[in-house]
Amino acid sequence: MAFPSDLEIARGAALKPIEDIASEMGLPNHLLEPYGRDVMKVNLDAIEELAEAPKAKYVVVSAITPTPLGEGKTTTTVGLGQGFKHIGKRATVAIRQPSMGPTFGIKGGAAGGGYSQVVPMELLNLHLTGDMHAVTAAHNLLAAIIDNHLFQGNERGLDPHNITWRRVLDVNDRALRNIVVGLGGRGDGVPRQTGFDITAASEVMAALALTTSLEDLRARLGRIVVGYGKDGSPVTASELNAAGSMAVLLREAIKPNLLQTLENTPVLVHAGPFGNIATGNSSVVADRIGVHAGDFLITEAGFGADMGAERFFNIKCRNSALSPDAAVVVATVRALKAHSGKYRIVAGKPLPPELLQENPDDVAAGAANLRKQVENIRLHGVSPVVAVNAFPDDFASEHDAIRQIAAELGARVAVCTNFAEGGRGAAELAEAVAEAVEEPTNFRFLYPDEASLREKIETVATKVYGAGNVQYSPQAAQQLDTYERAGFGRLPVCIAKTHLSISSDPKLKGAPTGWTLPVREVRASVGAGFVYPICGDMRTMPGLGTSPAAFRIDLDEHGEVVGLS
Template identity: 70%
Template sequence: MTFPSDLEIARSASLKPLRTIAGSVGIPPHLLEPHGDDVAKVKLGAIEELADRPRAKYVVVSAVTPTSLGEGKTTTTVGLGQAFSHLGKKATVALRQPSMGPTFGIKGGAAGGGYAQVVPMDVLNMHLTGDFHAVTAAHNMLAAVLDNHLYQGNASGLGPHDISWRRVMDVNDRALRHIVVGLGGRVDGVTRQTGFDITAASEVMAILALARSLPDMRERLGRIVVGYRPDGTAVTAEEIRGAGAMAAILVHALKPNLMQTLENTPVLVHAGPFGNIAHGNSSVVADLIGIRTGDYLVTEAGFAADMGAERFFNIKCRASGLVPDAAVIVTTVRALEVHGGENLRKQIENIRLHGVTPVVAINAFPGDTHAEHAAIAEIAASEGVRSAVCNHFTEGGKGATELAEAVAEAAEEPQGFRFLYPDAAPLREKISTVATRVYGADGVDIAPAAEAQLDRYERNGFGNLPVCIAKTHMSLSSDPTRTGAPTGWRLPVREVRASVGAGFIYPLTGEMRTMPGLGANPAAHDIDIDADGNIVNLS
């Protein structure tokens, strides 16, 4: 018998009214703004209104270094959330919103999979309530204000070759990576070279994910640095009077979106910052609401524990003030066939560096053997951590109850959560700390241009910000071809950029594509609609 597709499973789901879903975790109807039958915005007033309720256990789901096929982290997050109901507990799941670039590219959608999905999956993957479009519009509004500022005389004194603000769109389009604007006559603007990034890479997206409130978002937008004067001082969005219009565009987008899983577990879907050059986590406001809605709040951090989880701990938790109670490390047989047991051991260590108890989730795939699962469990046991084999893809929440039990036990243990470095540490020290302690590098080699950039940021008062190191997700090292847990290498930093509004500095360690391209046979070739207007061939 052929296993049904994700879309077929999603369309056979029995959905409950969102008022019922919200009511099951104590969110009253007056805090909801319906968007059709299957999605609702949750008003930001919920943060204050629910504040006196008990705090849920806070669980972050991460992974070992992935293979090119992915290891099922979102599916495991959804499956774990569903599993708690089988134990008589209430859970809420918090996830990033998928970018349509990868959805129409190679990766496909990001609603989970099999019987551990967020539904309706086509609604989730196809721009949902328009938050991505609002981010796109706000980002490009600032770009328009900036170019008009140059055209109208450049009162701020921006250096023409030191402008850092580009444009964005939520489509994979390599032809827009490098462009020239202002061509034509004098009235068509100032001619200069710039380019497009994908919306998920926008600093505005990172701000949406890290802001705690509307005033906080407005302040962060004002702090965005659009470029520098010849003397090295920063020019901000506030200074060129672009931040207010951006905030007006984003008022509605700051409200998280409420959906449900196949088993009617509440899901807060919000924001979608890039996992390479940003922190790769869903929003702070969703977590501030979800943390008061039941027994467990389960959220996902992008890529492996050396990337998404490290940024969850050192960037997101700094912004939210929330402290995690446990962490899940998703692994698969195929991942350890590529990276070996030492990678799992190192990712366990990376979680423990922050004083958090890890649990290993062995995501089962067809063709796995009991002996292979037992070998992974033995590695976990040798490190003194719990593990569980999960079959949530084929069985839903029932297939992840063993994992839920292990997570519940881990979350009851005393936690000694700690940041990896203090705010006051110099930027170079922060970079070195992450490189040596989390990645396993022997040290850091900073290029002369990056040295100058670090100096400029510290002179501008940005030195107290955390760092978000942009590197490959396919290796613990900066070299995607090095598997396992590499030793005897140094982290090369070729460039350093500043997301001052979002609140982090991001060093680049390799060629980071902020605007993906389409492959020879992208999903966009096959996604279509049928005669009734239903989306088909979405995976």
């Protein structure tokens, strides 16, 4: 019999009343705001009201460098949360809200998979409580105010050729990457070139994810730099009188959303920052609530440990004042084989047939990536646990090869079958994590606040990525000098590079060393609170493929969603 689809599994879930889920977390009714039957908004007063409750063990889930297909990190995160119940522990899961760009593109939804999902699955992947649209509206309101400022005389002296604030939309649409606005008659605005990014790439989204309160969010929005004057001075949203209205649009979006897994584990879903140019982590406020709501808080960091986890440690933890007790590194047989350099995996196309054949030697050949990502976790003083996300076409010998690699690294390891078996299939992982969090931790940031921006970039590049050196374009060098003079030098760095390699070259697999990290441009997300050097060609507005998921998503004769995965 064929394995049921994610949507079929989700629709068969026995959901508990969401009020009961909240009660198990210690959240009283006065902190909850219902959104339909199965979702609650959680008031930020919960942070203060739960502050005296026992603190949960804090666990971040990361991964080796993924293939374009992803390695089931969210599925593992959800499965681990479910797995704790099977060993007599209470856990809360915290994940990002899915973007509808990937949902209707190639990747599909981001609710987990199989019997380790967050439900209601359709609601989570399609709008949820409208937070993504609130970010879109707040971002585009600022864009409209900028163009109106130009039209009304440009009192602040914005240089139309040096405006960095674009527009956003939560849809994959390559035709909007570069556009010209203000065409038409004189009353239609000042013509200039700009473009669209996907909403998850908005600095507003990054600010929402890193904020600690509504007051703090209002201040962050005011600090957003939208461009530069003809004298080179930064122009902020506050100077254009935009921050207050933007904050109003985000007044509800700042509240995390409470859902549950198929096995009734509580899940806080909040924010959805882009993993290439922002933190790729769920929100600080969700974690500050969840860390007092059970025995364990499981939070997910986007892409590999060189990206999402590094930013979790050095950016998110700086803002949250929370420190992790352990980290999970998700690995798959297919990704490790890919890191041998023998196989090419392309999103939307069948896997190479040879990749599916039993070959533990190829797993061992790609092990350099796993070794480096485990090292990246330990660089921050955190105990790693390797989670092998098992696929049905894996072989036991290949899992044994990963166990051997983990043993050589001195890391705990567990094979996870939670996709097919739910929490029971992640019980071994839960046991391993429960042991790891009892080890003494020496959590540390990779660099101090007072280090220069160049020192921060070079520290991440050499210690985390394995680069031999960093090369700055003349433009990047000038921008770094400008940011230091403007007082942005104490901000952490969020290096924008490919997620398909530890290096900046997506073609380089494994764990290359001695290469040069090219920094071609540097931008300042002053409102969000980081500086991001751009190393490579980052697509902030994805396009649709030849057969996107949108072609398969529809309504049946009963008005039910079909084709969502």
